[in-house]
Each structure stands twice: as structure tokens, then as C-alpha cells.
Amino acid sequence: MAKKFLFVNRKAPYGTIYALESLEVVLISAAFEQVVSLVFMDDGVYELTRGQKTDAIGMKNFSPTYSALGDYEIKNIYIEKESLEARGLTLDDLQHLVWEDEDDDWAEKDSIHLVSSKELASIMADQEVIITF
Amino acid sequence: MAKKFLFVNRKAPYGTIYALESLEVVLISAAFEQVVSLVFMDDGVYELTRGQKTDAIGMKNFSPTYSALGDYEIKNIYIEKESLEARGLTLDDLQHLVWEDEDDDWAEKDSIHLVSSKELASIMADQEVIITF
Amino acid sequence: MSTLHTINKSPFDRNSLGSCLRVISDSDAILLIEDGIYAATSGTIFSDVVKAAVQSHSVYVLGPDLSARGMKEDGIVEGVNVVDYEGFVDLVTEYDKTNSWL
Amino acid sequence: MSTLHTINKSPFDRNSLGSCLRVISDSDAILLIEDGIYAATSGTIFSDVVKAAVQSHSVYVLGPDLSARGMKEDGIVEGVNVVDYEGFVDLVTEYDKTNSWL
Amino acid sequence: MKLAIQINEGPYQHQASDSAYQFTRAALAKGHEIFRVFLYHDGVNNATRLAVPPQDDRNITQQWTQLQKEHELDLVVCIAAAQRRGLLDEDEAKRQGKDANNIAEGFRISGLGQLIEAGIEADRLVVFGD
Amino acid sequence: MKLAIQINEGPYQHQASDSAYQFTRAALAKGHEIFRVFLYHDGVNNATRLAVPPQDDRNITQQWTQLQKEHELDLVVCIAAAQRRGLLDEDEAKRQGKDANNIAEGFRISGLGQLIEAGIEADRLVVFGD
Numbered sequence: 130m131a132k133k134f135l136f137v138n139r140k141a142p143y144g145t146i147y148a149l150e151s152l153e154v155v156l157i158s159a160a161f162e163q164v165v166s167l168v169f170m171d172d173g174v175y176e177l178t179r180g181q182k183t184d185a186i187g188m189k190n191f192s193p194t195y196s197a198l199g200d201y202e203i204k205n206i207y208i209e210k211e212s213l214e215a216r217g218l219t220l221d222d223l224q225h226l227v228w229e230d231e232d233d234d235w236a237e238k239d240s241i242h243l244v245s246s247k248e249l250a251s252i253m254a255d256q257e258v259i260i261t262f
Numbered sequence: 263m264a265k266k267f268l269f270v271n272r273k274a275p276y277g278t279i280y281a282l283e284s285l286e287v288v289l290i291s292a293a294f295e296q297v298v299s300l301v302f303m304d305d306g307v308y309e310l311t312r313g314q315k316t317d318a319i320g321m322k323n324f325s326p327t328y329s330a331l332g333d334y335e336i337k338n339i340y341i342e343k344e345s346l347e348a349r350g351l352t353l354d355d356l357q358h359l360v361w362e363d364e365d366d367d368w369a370e371k372d373s374i375h376l377v378s379s380k381e382l383a384s385i386m387a388d389q390e391v392i393i394t395f
Numbered sequence: 396m397s398t399l400h401t402i403n404k405s406p407f408d409r410n411s412l413g414s415c416l417r418v419i420s421d422s423d424a425i426l427l428i429e430d431g432i433y434a435a436t437s438g439t440i441f442s443d444v445v446k447a448a449v450q451s452h453s454v455y456v457l458g459p460d461l462s463a464r465g466m467k468e469d470g471i472v473e474g475v476n477v478v479d480y481e482g483f484v485d486l487v488t489e490y491d492k493t494n495s496w497l
Numbered sequence: 498m499s500t501l502h503t504i505n506k507s508p509f510d511r512n513s514l515g516s517c518l519r520v521i522s523d524s525d526a527i528l529l530i531e532d533g534i535y536a537a538t539s540g541t542i543f544s545d546v547v548k549a550a551v552q553s554h555s556v557y558v559l560g561p562d563l564s565a566r567g568m569k570e571d572g573i574v575e576g577v578n579v580v581d582y583e584g585f586v587d588l589v590t591e592y593d594k595t596n597s598w599l
Numbered sequence: 600m601k602l603a604i605q606i607n608e609g610p611y612q613h614q615a616s617d618s619a620y621q622f623t624r625a626a627l628a629k630g631h632e633i634f635r636v637f638l639y640h641d642g643v644n645n646a647t648r649l650a651v652p653p654q655d656d657r658n659i660t661q662q663w664t665q666l667q668k669e670h671e672l673d674l675v676v677c678i679a680a681a682q683r684r685g686l687l688d689e690d691e692a693k694r695q696g697k698d699a700n701n702i703a704e705g706f707r708i709s710g711l712g713q714l715i716e717a718g719i720e721a722d723r724l725v726v727f728g729d
Numbered sequence: 730m731k732l733a734i735q736i737n738e739g740p741y742q743h744q745a746s747d748s749a750y751q752f753t754r755a756a757l758a759k760g761h762e763i764f765r766v767f768l769y770h771d772g773v774n775n776a777t778r779l780a781v782p783p784q785d786d787r788n789i790t791q792q793w794t795q796l797q798k799e800h801e802l803d804l805v806v807c808i809a810a811a812q813r814r815g816l817l818d819e820d821e822a823k824r825q826g827k828d829a830n831n832i833a834e835g836f837r838i839s840g841l842g843q844l845i846e847a848g849i850e851a852d853r854l855v856v857f858g859d
Contacts (some may be wrong), residue, residue, distance in 0.1 A: 132718065134715075134718060136456075137494075139496075141510070141567075142511075143562075143566060143744055144507070144531045144744050145742060154714065157710070157711040158715045163719065167580070170414065172408070172510055172532070173506050175507075175567075178566060178568070179567055179568045181566060181567040182564040184566040185564060185581070185582075185751075186748075187750060188744075188786075212848070216541050217539060229545030241697070245419050249418045250417075250418045251420070253398065253516060254397075261495055265849055267848060273408075274430045274433065275464065276614055277429045277613070277614050277772065279404070283770055287844060293845075303516065304512070310403075313461040313465045314462075314463060314465040315465075316462075318458070318459030318463070319459045319614070320621060320657055321617060321656075322655060356404050359442075381518075382520045383521065387522040388498060389498065389592060390593070391848040391849075395599070401657075403614075403615075403618075408512065456713075459621070477623075480624070481628070483625065484602075484625045484631065487602065487725055490600075493723060493724065495726040497607065497726065497728040505744075505858075507768065525833070532744075561751070577737075580750055583755050583758070584834035585752055585755065586732075586761065588858045589855055590730065590761070590852075595855050596853075597855065597856040609739070609814065611813050641739060641742045642770070645768050648819050648827075649822070649827050649831060650812070650815035651813075651825045653809075653813075656813075667731050681780045682780065682781040682782065683730060684739065685831060686779070687781075695781045697778075699831060700745060700813060701829060701831055
């Protein structure tokens, strides 16, 4: 019986390692055939910004890895609208994450769903295991 | 030539170790015959609350050590009024720290000075080395 | 599926309590632990937030963390319930899952 | 004695920028580094705080930390100056002391 | 009930490991089963046997080792997090060509999958961190 | 000018050590003297030689060791903080009856007084942390 896992990302990238090591957990979880969802809220929305260039801080740019989530069948990705707005961001500022639907001739479909706090509340209520980073 | 050192305490005790290890730095600094001052602001004011009892969390209660500061000739202790007020606290909720004035027949004198943010600004401006914990 | 939300940060230091309250569901509860216990104390600029939360949700605070920090049980916001580690364990089992707002 | 204040935390996550602004002196400057750089970006709920700070103080932001996080130099609050690590070093020597708001 | 615990921070710097320890003891005292304690992020540093805390303070690693012995706890250190931070057992040290190891008695090093498995197998997962 | 650096957090978990490293390199490149780099709190964990970060990532400890060699940096690990967290050199391991040590080349263990001395002797002290 598959369980519903939710990983909640609330931290900015690079300042701390939580965003990167959270992504490592998410990728591993794909191998367990569970129902996996991701939330990006609070400073977690900054993890998905486009055009990250880390050369000058000497750290590895791990943002390209998010685009692999689709290949791992991770396609329930929720972004909290209120967090985006507070930061003056829109979905256009973030990476465009997609997955390919095997049942629909491998059509590319959006993985990212913009949700309100209220919608997020019911998504979170529906989960069986939540790990917040 | 003695330098003016200021140690700024901004963190609550026990949740993290900064308060305790800050106190260790302060005590060592006394041996160097510098001009040492302490500030407690933000959650740092919680470090000085009376009646801390740590048995049930299995950690060492280090709050009694603050009363030794006077013996180390550390008597410039500033508490930010705005931080206290935001937390619903008054000086009566905090330990009463004193020092003995050798030049005044060992009279006990208050080490703690309640200051406004504005007064604190000029105290901080006057320092040569600031370490914030 | 009900959730026990744990908050371990001072509301003065971080906004995890605020974030939790934005997405909490009706059947959920909040447990304040570690530096999160300061949110439960009366007379602070955050007391009204907790007073409001108590109206719609069960709010608990971990007694051992209160005592460690010199906070008195009679100085907490009305309606907040004090539990010990055994009570913490009971809450974890009582609610369907736990969400730690780290 | 002038002070360079460094802020390394996102204003959304912690209040170190607010605390710094409460006790800053006229001759002091602020340098935003690490996750602190988000305070320098335009259009956020904190942009007005930084706009006001720029009126009375020199405010700098570390370019390498901006770029790492995908934030553009043309998307920051007017009056905030971008520096690299060399500029960071120059600021440290230019002001009489540094206060890191950790 | 079957409970799993995750610890994200190292000893002493944050209360996380202390809170997890008190919680685990209370859960065991109430007759619950602890399926696994998983150390992630800086939490792997709780597994070092080289710490020498002051005599009047608690020894966090020894507390866990003792509890492991009494209740056959499964204390798992995440290998990826541990490699980054320099927490090794004898096998890992050999494989990595390191001349020493520092893991304490009662802990074992394994993969991140052990955390997901804990989420699947346990009735509840409780996370302690910063 | 004479600069001193304090690092309060361990490697990888926080950017503190990376920022301090970039700052130190820039200061040296501009001809400043680094009086001392003092590792405090979890910052002592930057001095372990047992870490094996992923091959495509930076090795923070090796970066410091390399910089130490090139510029004869004084990299000091606080003894009290190190004992709590399990960072030992050979002498300390012997004295504490531990069977291994984990300090990397180029670091030395000493007392908190070294931080105060750095504050007195250096023209500026810059602190990196959480």
C-alpha cells in the first residue's frame, strides 16, 4: 500500500544545506513507489528561481536537478501563492517544471501548481507523512 | 592599551548553545583586562530570567553563572527596553546582577542598566570590537 | 487526516508559527516546544495571535521547556494546555501525523 | 566609531535586519550577504524598509550571493550598491568595526 | 504504536537531539515501539565517539548509545550526510582511504532509503531540528 | 590591515565557512594580513580530515588547509567547543583516552583566549555564522 508523502521546502538555497539535502531525499523517495508531493512555501520558493550562478561563491549550483523531478515521476509540485507574492515573484521567475504523460502520447504537462494557503491547507491535510525542510 | 569589547546576546537559552558559549567567551575576556560590556536584546533578554529549572530537559542550568559576572569585574550590562517590553517582561523578571565597588567600601551596586534602542545605538557606536551571539 | 504541528522557534526570532497558522486545518493541533514556548507566554506582542489560535484549535506547550526557561505555568495564555514528554507522545499518537515546522 | 553591519538572514525568515535598524548609528553602513540579499530585491513586502534605510545609510549587497540565488542586479532597490568580495573587504577596512547580526 | 524519529542537528549546538532523546525515552516508557532513529543533515554528528563534554554536562552520544543497548534501537546515520561532514565507521574509512573513524557504539551507517522506509513502516514520523 | 575571522558554523550545513573562505582569499589578494581564523561553536567541525564530500562539490576543509599552506594562516580551533563536539588532535585524544583523532593538517587546537587576543591584536574582527 503506497503512502502519501509530502516534502515541504521552506528555506532559501545556499545559505543553508536544507534545500539541497531535501532534494536528495525527494529523489530517493521516488524509488519507493509512494505517492510523493512537494510544496514550496516561505523562502522555499526561492529554490526554484531561474538563472542561479554560483561560481563566485564557490558552491555547486544544484538548481538544474529540479528539472529531473519529472523523470522521477514527481509531478505534484505546489507553490504557495501568498509566499510568491510577498516576495514580489510570479511563476515566470521560477523554473518551468514538466513531466511526460505516458498515457497521453508522452505529452509534456506542467508539474507546478500555484495554490492559495487555503488550498494548501487541504493538500497538507490529505497527506500521511510530512517532512518539512 | 585596553580595547572596548561588546558582547551582544540575542538568542534564547537552551534552544541553541550560543547563549552558553557566549558566556564562556565573556568570562575568558575578563582575564585580558579589556573594557568589557554586555548587551541583552531581542530573545537574549530571556537568558536572564529567574527560576530556570532544566532537570526535565536533561540540560545543565547555566543561569547561576551570570551572577558571577560581578566578581569578574564585568559591570556594564545593558538591557534593551524595547526587547523587554515586546516580551511582556520587566527588570523584576530578570536576575538582579551586582558588583562590589572597591572604591566605595565594597558597596553593592547594580550592574544592569535598562536602556532604550536609541541609547543602545550610542553605546554600540562607542565600541571597538563587537561580537554578536 | 488530522495533524499535530510542532513549533520550536521563538515567534520573535522566526515566523514558523505564522506560516503554520496560514495552512492549518480545523482538526489540527499545535504543540509549542523548545524556544517555541515563548509564544505561549502572556503579555507579549504575539499573545493575541495565540489567543486567536486557541479559539479554533487545541494549543499545547511543553512544560519541561517552559520551566527550563523560567516561564511559569500561570503566566501563559488562557486556553493553552501544558503537557510533559508523555503528553507529547500521546499527542503524536492521537493525531494522524506530525508536521515539524523547522 | 563607525560600524559596518552585516546581515546574512532573509528578512522573511528572521528579524535581524529589523533589530539592526533599531540600533544603527548615522555614520554606519549595512552589507547584505548570503540569504540577507533577498532584502535588497524590489517588490517585496520588505522593499520599503530597505528604501527607507537607503535614505539615511549606505546599503550594500554582495553580488556573488545575489547571482547564486538567481537575483538580478537590475532588480534591486534603488540606491543599494552591489559589491564583490573585494568590495566586502574594502568596506570592512573603511568602517572602524564590523557587527555581524547572526 | 510504531514511531520513527528524525534528527537534523548536531549535539549541543541545538536542542534537537536532546528533545528527541527525551521524547524517545517517554515513548519507550509508554510501551511504544521505536522503529528507527534516523540522523540526517548535521544530525549525523550525534554519532561521534570522540566527544568529551564537560563533566557536569550530559554526554549526548553516550545517552543514545545507552538507550540503544537497553531497547535495541535502530540508530541510523545517513551515509551521504555523514560523508560530507566527516562521520565514518571502519568500513567507510577503509573504502575512502581515511586513517581513522569516529562512529560510536550502537550507531550504523546506511542510505537515505532508510528514512523513506521509516516513513512507510512507522505509524508516525517525528522530526527534530533547527 | 590586520584582519581576524571567526567562524561559528560547521561545513556545508551553513554558508558561513564558505563566505569566510571567499572573504579571506579576497583580503589576502588585496595584501591584507590575516591575523587569525578562529573556529568557534560548530565551526570547529570545519577542521575534520575525515570528510569525503561528493566529487563534484568543494572540499571545505581542504580549501582551508591549502590556504593555510600558501599564506601560513593561523587556523585555531576552540578547545572547549571542540571537546563537546568530538574534534580532537593527537595530544587531546591521548589526554582524553580516545583511540582516534580527526583534526586536519594546518589547524591547531587552543583556548578561547585566542579569540580575545585576535580581537585585541587585529584591526578588524569579522564574524561568520548562522
